Amino acid sequence: MSDGASRAIAILGGTGPAGMGLALRWARAGETVLIGSRDQQRAKDAAEKIREKIGSRASVSGVENSAACAASDILVLTVPFEGQATLLKQLKPAIRTGSILIDATVALAAGVGGRASRTLGVWQGSAAQQAAELVPKGVSVASAFHNLSAELLNGDEALDCDVIVCSDDASAAQVAFALAAKIPGVRAIDGGKLENSRTLEQITALLIGLNIRHKGHAGIRITGLPPAAYRTAVKP
Amino acid sequence: MSDGASRAIAILGGTGPAGMGLALRWARAGETVLIGSRDQQRAKDAAEKIREKIGSRASVSGVENSAACAASDILVLTVPFEGQATLLKQLKPAIRTGSILIDATVALAAGVGGRASRTLGVWQGSAAQQAAELVPKGVSVASAFHNLSAELLNGDEALDCDVIVCSDDASAAQVAFALAAKIPGVRAIDGGKLENSRTLEQITALLIGLNIRHKGHAGIRITGLPPAAYRTAVKP
Numbered sequence: 001m002s003d004g005a006s007r008a009i010a011i012l013g014g015t016g017p018a019g020m021g022l023a024l025r026w027a028r029a030g031e032t033v034l035i036g037s038r039d040q041q042r043a044k045d046a047a048e049k050i051r052e053k054i055g056s057r058a059s060v061s062g063v064e065n066s067a068a069c070a071a072s073d074i075l076v077l078t079v080p081f082e083g084q085a086t087l088l089k090q091l092k093p094a095i096r097t098g099s100i101l102i103d104a105t106v107a108l109a110a111g112v113g114g115r116a117s118r119t120l121g122v123w124q125g126s127a128a129q130q131a132a133e134l135v136p137k138g139v140s141v142a143s144a145f146h147n148l149s150a151e152l153l154n155g156d157e158a159l160d161c162d163v164i165v166c167s168d169d170a171s172a173a174q175v176a177f178a179l180a181a182k183i184p185g186v187r188a189i190d191g192g193k194l195e196n197s198r199t200l201e202q203i204t205a206l207l208i209g210l211n212i213r214h215k216g217h218a219g220i221r222i223t224g225l226p227p228a229a230y231r232t233a234v235k236p
Numbered sequence: 237m238s239d240g241a242s243r244a245i246a247i248l249g250g251t252g253p254a255g256m257g258l259a260l261r262w263a264r265a266g267e268t269v270l271i272g273s274r275d276q277q278r279a280k281d282a283a284e285k286i287r288e289k290i291g292s293r294a295s296v297s298g299v300e301n302s303a304a305c306a307a308s309d310i311l312v313l314t315v316p317f318e319g320q321a322t323l324l325k326q327l328k329p330a331i332r333t334g335s336i337l338i339d340a341t342v343a344l345a346a347g348v349g350g351r352a353s354r355t356l357g358v359w360q361g362s363a364a365q366q367a368a369e370l371v372p373k374g375v376s377v378a379s380a381f382h383n384l385s386a387e388l389l390n391g392d393e394a395l396d397c398d399v400i401v402c403s404d405d406a407s408a409a410q411v412a413f414a415l416a417a418k419i420p421g422v423r424a425i426d427g428g429k430l431e432n433s434r435t436l437e438q439i440t441a442l443l444i445g446l447n448i449r450h451k452g453h454a455g456i457r458i459t460g461l462p463p464a465a466y467r468t469a470v471k472p
Binding site for chain 2: 117118149152160161164189190191192195196198199200202203205206207209210211213214215216217218219220221222223224225226228229
């Protein structure tokens with residue numbers, strides 16, 4: 001992201017609450033955002049909503065998911081788990097070699113009629129590892145953004161939450177760090193290998209359970225690491 | 237714990253770093269602590285170390301694990317996972333009906349020659365649920381204290397970490413809340429049912445991974461909940 005707004009961020013399945021919140025925050029930070037949806041009109045409407053919020057300077061547009069893949073090599077996936085595999089298989093021909101996919105999927109049991117405070121077992125270990133299995137060769141996957149409250153993302157306040165990034169690819173991790181640090185209040189933390197996404201995804205279900213129990217918008221902060229472990233946006 | 241120091245806290249397997257740290261903090265808070273070990277002499281030596289740190293006013297003694305169970309109805313279990321089932325089976329006749337067992341066990345893969353940043357699958361779902369299966373009838377289990385750095389517990393500073401408590405029994409949860417809130421800096425949070433311990437235990441492995449990667453003593457804070465969700469010690 002050192003090239004500023006010249007590299008568009010495509011948010012696949014971006015019309016849901018998490019995708020909209022991320023789009024809002026990144027557009028506000030001056031990034032060019034493509035909201036992707038199965039339905040082009042829905043994507044355009046979502047982009048229009050964000051422009052209404054932050055004004056005409058916002059570089060946000062809405063396109064069909066495969067057009068978003070064709071137009072960008074930074075892809076953020078924010079779909080319910082039950083749609084993840086189908087969408088990735090469908091988009092496989094559209095995803096460009098060298099793209100980076102940042103997966104925020106959580107296998108909540110709610111997706112199959114269970115509770116949002118419980119998760120499903122995923123054969124590969126986590127939704128992010130499933131994504132890594134389904135992307136074309138030459139595409140790197142990072143796991144991030146599971147534990148940001150969609151409701152708070154869609155607001156105006158700085159967040160009080162850290163984003164742990166897991167990836168087996170250093171450049172994919174770097175892109176995720178940079179995107180996380182563009183959200184006010186967020187610190188990005190290197191969480192190591194993609195397999196560690198298992199725990200990140202479980203934490204989402206725990207936070208949803210806390211929200212139901214205590215009526216809040218829970219997030220997590222990691223304490224006790226040296227300052228260099230926390231990556232925050234450098235103020236210009 | 238409303239009866240102050242009159243109800244002893246038995247820490248089973250309490251001579252390890254986590255058990256010693258909890259013993260130190262609770263003894264400092266004026267609680268009566270029984271450090272349990274397989275080896276009575278080792279338990280006595282551990283208690284002596286704590287008295288050396290905090291002085292003769294400390295009410296800490298060391299006894300064999302089954303003697304600790306016979307002498308107390310608040311049992312805190314801090315053993316490596318690979319010893320948990322064997323110890324609970326062995327202690328079954330010694331654990332008093334009506335006792336509360338607070339389990340802090342994490343099934344780290346390190347226990348079977350793997351990595352401390354990975355966990356084992358436990359048939360029951362979590363180590364705490366395994367404990368619940370193994371205790372005698374009439375004994376309630378809560379899950380807590382997994383995510384406190386043993387190194388920081390053994391120090392003098394306030395901790396910067398929350399303790400999420402999971403239990404199917406309201407009174408077991410209350411005892412765990414009260415014990416957590418006696419540790420300076422710690423806030424206790426009701427995490428719901430015992431099954432949610434699955435995630436608490438995974439978080440420990442994540443924090444160990446962060447410690448290895450970033451050379452720190454990681455903990456977690458939960459943000460975004462209303463003030464009533466955070467239970468802290470009432471200052472006298």
